[in-house]
Amino acid sequence: MEPEDYFMAAAVLSARRSRDPSTQVGACIVNQDKKVVGVGYNKMPNGCEDHMPWSRSKVCHAELNAILNKNSADLKGCSIYVTLFPCNECAKLIIQAGMKEVIYLSDKYNTSPETQAAKLMFKQAKIPFRKFLPKETEVVLQLQSV
Ligand SMILES: O=c1[nH]c(=O)n([C@H]2C[C@H](O)[C@@H](COP(=O)(O)O)O2)cc1CO
Numbered sequence: 001m002e003p004e005d006y007f008m009a010a011a012v013l014s015a016r017r018s019r020d021p022s023t024q025v026g027a028c029i030v031n032q033d034k035k036v037v038g039v040g041y042n043k044m045p046n047g048c049e050d051h052m053p054w055s056r057s058k059v060c061h062a063e064l065n066a067i068l069n070k071n072s073a074d075l076k077g078c079s080i081y082v083t084l085f086p087c088n089e090c091a092k093l094i095i096q097a098g099m100k101e102v103i104y105l106s107d108k109y110n111t112s113p114e115t116q117a118a119k120l121m122f123k124q125a126k127i128p129f130r131k132f133l134p135k136e137t138e139v140v141l142q143l144q145s146v
C-alpha cells in the first residue's frame with residue numbers, strides 16, 4: 001500500500017469511531033520520517049459522552065484529539081491527513097503546532113466562513129493544503145482469521 005493511502009486510510013478508519021450522527025471526521029498526523037505520531041476523531045470530551053445529547057458546539061474536533069494524542073515531543077514539520085477540511089479553530093492549532101502541510105479528503109463546507117477563514121490563515125502562515133488523490137480508492141479490511 002502506498003504510504004499516503006495508508007495515512008489517509010488511518011484517518012478514515014479513525015473517523016469510523018465517531019458517534020457524530022451526521023459527520024464523522026478523522027485525522028492522522030505523520031512526522032518527517034513518515035511515522036504516524038497521532039490519530040483522532042471527533043468526539044465528546046472524555047467522560048461526557050453519556051451525559052449530553054450530541055451537540056456540535058461541545059465536540060472535540062478530530063484534529064484537536066489527534067494533536068492531544070501525539071506520541072512525540074512536538075509536531076513540528078508534520079503533515080496532517082484529515083477526512084474533512086479543518087475549521088478555523090483547528091487551523092490555528094495546526095499552525096501553532098508547527099505542522100507543514102494539510103492533506104484533506106472532503107471540502108464539503110468550502111463556502112462556510114470557518115473554512116474560508118482556515119484557508120486564509122493557512123495561506124498567510126504559508127502552510128500548503130491539497131486535496132488527497134488516492135492511488136487505491138478502496139481499502140478492504142478482513143478482521144477474521146482464515
Ligand atoms: O475541522 C473539523 N473537525 C471536526 O472534527 N469536525 C466535526 C465537528 C462535528 O462533529 C462535525 C461537523 O458536523 P456537521 O456536519 O453536522 O456540521 O465534524 C468538523 C470540522 C470542520 O467543520
Ligand SMILES: [Zn+2]
Pocket residue numbers: 061062063086087088089090091
Ligand atoms: Zn475543527
